[in-house]
Amino acid sequence: MSKDLLLNLISLVKEKSKIDDEILNYLNSIFSENADRILETIRRGITKYHIDDRIIWTAMGENSEHIIYPKMYCSCQDFYLNVVIDRKRDFCKHILAQIICDILNNYNEERLSHDEFRIMLNDEINNFINPKS
Template structure:
């Protein structure tokens, strides 16, 4: 998505990028931004392999993000995979935005 690439390049969210994301993701965007500001996005790096796993803490549990293409939440399975209503659930969007903005917690294990 072009807006996320722009955010990654600039390390900030412009009004234009925010507008594009809001049009594409609606409420998912605001939930993703809330997760980022509440420091709920964590990147785990496993040593010595350097394998990376991302976790976004939701209201009731933690959700596993693998790459940018899988989340363990029901919304991902139902609305992204089955119904194809959205490209991402808010957890994947939060991960992608947090990574682009460098606003996440990193844990080395």
């Protein structure tokens, strides 16, 4: 998916202010998986963490929480394998879900201490090294 397609998604979600059939059809056309997987990610939950002046986004995956740098990076295995290594696509479902949830203000918000963030980050590193089936 090119940057233009991502910008089109952002414009479309802003215009509609909800997920409707047009957005679902657009997601199906630009994402090699399908829109249902993005919707499932949204249902599982997107969280915006505040650590002092920093903001960290996460998406709940099937087995663990994935750290997201909006529009750029996700810590999930799919991003690593299909975006970075195989270059099959430009984004994973978690990044697309985060973008949609941010525009629609459909996310959880939490504050974390530095120690809580360190624990969360260590858990994510362990999940990446030893993914759960």
